[in-house]
Amino acid sequence: MCDTCGCNVTEGNRNLIETGGKHAKTSEGNEAVEVLQNLLHENNHRAAHNREHFDKHQVLAINLMSSPGSGKTALLEATIDALNTIRINTNDKLSIAVIEGDLETENDAQRIRDRNTPAIQITTGSACHLDAYMVHDALHELDLDNLDIIFIENVGNLVCPASFDLGHHLNVTLLSVTEGDDKPAKYPVMFRGSNLTLITKADLLPFLDDFDVSKAEKNIRNLANPAPVFQISARKSNDSSLEKQGINEWIEWLKQQIKQYKTHLKLGETVLPMIQKDHLHNSSHPHEH
Amino acid sequence: MHELSICQSIIEQVTEISRQNNARIVTKIYIQIGPLSGVEALLLEHAFPVASAGSIAQNAILEIQILPIKIHCNICGNENTADISKLICSACGAWQTSLISGDEMLLKSVELEKFEEKSNV
Numbered sequence: 341m342c343d344t345c346g347c348n349v350t351e352g353n354r355n356l357i358e359t360g361g362k363h364a365k366t367s368e369g370n371e372a373v374e375v376l377q378n379l380l381h382e383n384n385h386r387a388a389h390n391r392e393h394f395d396k397h398q399v400l401a402i403n404l405m406s407s408p409g410s411g412k413t414a415l416l417e418a419t420i421d422a423l424n425t426i427r428i429n430t431n432d433k434l435s436i437a438v439i440e441g442d443l444e445t446e447n448d449a450q451r452i453r454d455r456n457t458p459a460i461q462i463t464t465g466s467a468c469h470l471d472a473y474m475v476h477d478a479l480h481e482l483d484l485d486n487l488d489i490i491f492i493e494n495v496g497n498l499v500c501p502a503s504f505d506l507g508h509h510l511n512v513t514l515l516s517v518t519e520g521d522d523k524p525a526k527y528p529v530m531f532r533g534s535n536l537t538l539i540t541k542a543d544l545l546p547f548l549d550d551f552d553v554s555k556a557e558k559n560i561r562n563l564a565n566p567a568p569v570f571q572i573s574a575r576k577s578n579d580s581s582l583e584k585q586g587i588n589e590w591i592e593w594l595k596q597q598i599k600q601y602k603t604h605l606k607l608g609e610t611v612l613p614m615i616q617k618d619h620l621h622n623s624s625h626p627h628e629h
Numbered sequence: 630m631h632e633l634s635i636c637q638s639i640i641e642q643v644t645e646i647s648r649q650n651n652a653r654i655v656t657k658i659y660i661q662i663g664p665l666s667g668v669e670a671l672l673l674e675h676a677f678p679v680a681s682a683g684s685i686a687q688n689a690i691l692e693i694q695i696l697p698i699k700i701h702c703n704i705c706g707n708e709n710t711a712d713i714s715k716l717i718c719s720a721c722g723a724w725q726t727s728l729i730s731g732d733e734m735l736l737k738s739v740e741l742e743k744f745e746e747k748s749n750v
Contacts, residue, residue, distance in 0.1 A: 366657075366740050368656070370656050370657075370740045370741060370742050370743075371650060371652070371740065371741045371742075371743055372738055372739070372740045372741075373646060373650060373738055373739050373740075373741060374737070374738045375642070375646060375735075375736045375737060375738055375739060376735055376736070376737060376738075377642060377735065377736045378734060378735060378736075379635050379638055379639055379642075379660065379662075379668070379734040379735065379736055380635060380638050380734065381638065381642055381736070382638055382641060382642070383638060467634070468631060469631050469634075471634065499631075499667065500631035500667075502667045503631055503635075503666065503667040503668065503734070504631070524714075525714040526714070528665065528713050528714045529665055529666070529667035530667075532665065532716070559714075561724040562714060562715050562716065562717055562724060563714065563716055564700070564716040564717070564724055564725065564726045564727070564728070566725070615732065
C-alpha cells in the first residue's frame, strides 16, 4: 500500500472518506484531522527512493527472506558458483552483489566475499528486520554500475521483515524441509507476499516423513498466492546426482525476472513486490535526496 | 517485535501533523489494521507508551480498529470474509481470489488540542 495513488482506501475505510471532511471538531472541542497514511509512511517513502535508485541503474533487487538457518547464504553461494560456471561455459555474464542483514557478525558477508562477490554487511543489533533506511545506507557503499541483481538477505525471521518495504522488486521466501510444510499457514503475511517460494534442503526429503511438498504448496495457494514453488538443494556434495538440485531452474527464473524487469523499465514502470502487485506506479516522480 | 518500530513511525507522523496544525498536544490517535498487515494490535498497544514517552503524543489515547479480511473470487465473482491462512472462496472453493480489505496498516486520524484555543479561554 502507498499513500499516493489512493490504494490505501479500502472497503474497510471508504465510508470515512466519503462521509467526512479532512478536519472536524470533536465533542471536546479538539481538532480531528483525517490522515489515512500508511503507518510506515516514512519507511515507504525511503523505499520508493531506493527503488528509484535501483531502477536508474537497472538493477533488480530481490529480498530474500526465511527463518534463521534455512539456507539463504548457502543459496547465494550456490548461485554465485552457478553463475561462474555459466560465464565460463557460455560467456553469459550476470553480475550480482549482496546486502547481508544480521543481528550480529560479518560471517555471512565474508562467505560471499570469499567468492569474489561484493557484499555489504548490515548488523541490526537487536532489530528483527531490515528497513528501507538501513538498505539506503548500504547502497551508498555499493557500486551499482554493471550489476544485474542485488540480493538483500534479510534478517532470519518469518514475521517482521514481511511488513517493511525496502525498495526491492521481488520477494523470494525460503522454506527448508526441516521446518515443516505448514509454515505458510502459520506465517501467512510472509508467504502471501512471496514472488517465489524455494523449498530448500530438498535433498533431505527422503529422510523426512513429515514434509509433504504438495501440502506446502497447497498452503501457499490457500493464501491466494499463484507464485511458483521450486525444490532446491545448495548442498556441496561429491555425489553429482544429489548435487545442486533445482539450481538451474532458479537461475532460469532469475534470468526471466531480469528480462521482465527491463521490459517494465522501458515502459517507464517499475516492479513492486507481490503484495503490492495491483499498484504498479510510474517510477518517475522525484524523491528528495 | 517490529511494532515498536511502527509505533516510532506513528509518533514521527503525528508530531509532524501536530506541527502543521499548530497543536499543543495530541489527545487521540486512530489506527486501522488488517490481520494481513502483520501488525499485532496488542503489541502495538504495549509499545505505544515506550515510543510516545516525551513526545507531543505522550498522553494520547491509541484507538485501534481491526478491519475484517474480505476477498473477491476471481473465478465465480463471490465476495466473502475469509480466515487469515485460508483466503479461499467460500462459495466455489477457488484459491484464485483478490484481497478487498484486511491488509491495512493506517494512521486514520488524530485529535489535537490547539494552542490558539487555549489562549482564547
